[in-house]
Amino acid sequence: MTVYNIALIGFGGVNRALAELVAKRNTLWERELGFCLNIVAVSDLRLGSVVSPDGLDPRMLLQANFAPGGFGRLSGGRSQADNEMIIKSAPPDIIVEATFTNPKDGEPAVTHCRWALKARKHVVTANKGVVAFAAHELNTLAKAGGLSFEYEGAVMSGTPVMRMAEKTLIGTRVMGFEGILNGTSNFVLGRMEHGMDLSSAIKEAQALGYAEADPTADIEGHDVRLKVAILANELLGASLKPKDVACEGISRLSSQDINTAINESSRWKLVGSAIRGKDGVVVGTVAPRRLSLQHPLAAVGGVTNAVSLDTELLGSVTIAGPGAGRTETAYALLSDIVAIHADRSKATAAA
Incomplete structure (x- = not known):
């Protein structure tokens, strides 16, 4: 059974909903999908950042009423967001980018995804700005590194157009x-x-x-x-x-x-x-x-x-x-991880 270590960049509605799915359905995913997800890092502009190579309890992340900078009270935590450190650090296999959409140039999410792919991490995102402005560049980076850059939720949330x-x-x-x-x-x-x-x-x-x-x-x-x-x-x-x-x-x-x-x-x-x-x-x-x-x-x-x-x-x-909704968009992120798992399974079988 495969375990994917994931880092959540942004902890607003969408990534919180993904954490809820991890808390409720990881055991089901092990049985039905052949993998489970282990949240090893979270970074958020309001809450700060936290890293735990062994994994963070998603229920704790969801139930604790963190004040601004509250991740700094946790072991491995800081009161300030440190996206670059988390994205480039060793624990995550997959970076889940869910920061705000910038309709002018897609930043800072484009940079987040670029960092991740250059650090040999798979990326999943539902951020329209990233995909509209930089999909070609990021797909090229991913292909060169044998990685995946997935973004099904960028257009119609959980509806897989x-x-x-x-x-x-x-x-x-x-x-x-x-x-x-x-x-x-x-x-x-x-x-x-x-x-x-x-x-x-x-x-x-x-x-x-x-x-x-x-x-x-x-x-x-x-x-x-x-x-x-x-x-x-x-x-x-x-x-x-x-x-x-x-x-x-x-x-x-x-x-x-x-x-x-x-x-x-x-x-x-x-x-x-x-x-x-x-x-x-x-x-x-x-x-x-x-x-x-x-x-x-x-x-x-x-x-x-x-x-x-x-x-x-x-x-x-x-x-x-x-076409919207926190749970629906979180499902799109899950579907992207399913696609990554399928690609990895094919590659392993062909080796």
């Missing part, structure tokens, strides 16, 4: 895609259909925890822009940077626009899309679109995400599921 397209739909050739890739904006548009104005719908989304205090990234399409760049590069073989994706959000839509669409058997959705032209050039866009009720994305409501893939052999294939 990239792995499904690349593994299950292999041979169909994806020509383009269009999707609802931001649950917050989709929720807001749905509430506007029920009579709310934009401002009130955003406030409700914030009260429910769907929107941040500053909802700009969701409402103006910046979050979707990152995801379009990721999907275009992964599924269409493009080399797009986020700045290459034309972007317009939903802030210009009025209640009258929403009502007119309803009266004409259609509805507004914020759609991220990319298509490969006959010349081979891939063009990505984010914009509000008025969809007929027969469109496969028109019925996608609430905070659900969905992507319709345009394939040569099957036509349109639509994948829908949770």
Whole structure:
């Protein structure tokens, strides 16, 4: 039975949820997946950092009500985050990068992943910024070192759109895609259909925890822009940077626009899309679109995400599921570790 030592970089909602899964399901994973996870280090901007080569009790990490700098009270702990030391140190086999998403350049998460791969650690992340800005570089580093850089959760959280397209739909050739890739904006548009104005719908989304205090990234399409760049590069073989994706959000839509669409058997959705032209050039866009009720994305409501893939052999294939959520995203990280384990098992069998 294989034990993977993991280091959690960032201990917010997603990595806390992964720690919860480790606490509850490690024994099950041993039996069903052939491995278990041992948390040997955690680093967090608020809490500090802690390292234990023998492993940290995930229940202790979750149940202790740590004050800022609280990891400094633990054996092997410091009151300040020391990401570089933890990432480059010997104990971890896998670095789980779950710090905040920087939509401008992906830092500091890009540097975290670079450090890890150069130190011969596998990396799993759900950080959109890392993947949108540096996937090519980091995949090249990983391949050169015989390592894995996995990021299934970067687009649709626990819904495996990239792995499904690349593994299950292999041979169909994806020509383009269009999707609802931001649950917050989709929720807001749905509430506007029920009579709310934009401002009130955003406030409700914030009260429910769907929107941040500053909802700009969701409402103006910046979050979707990152995801379009990721999907275009992964599924269409493009080399797009986020700045290459034309972007317009939903802030210009009025209640009258929403009502007119309803009266004409259609509805507004914020759609991220990319298509490969006959010349081979891939063009990505984010914009509000008025969809007929027969469109496969028109019925996608609430905070659900969905992507319709345009394939040569099957036509349109639509994948829908949770696009956010701490447990859902933690599952995506687990699925990435499963992929690492499968690759290692194949390599061992072939040796």
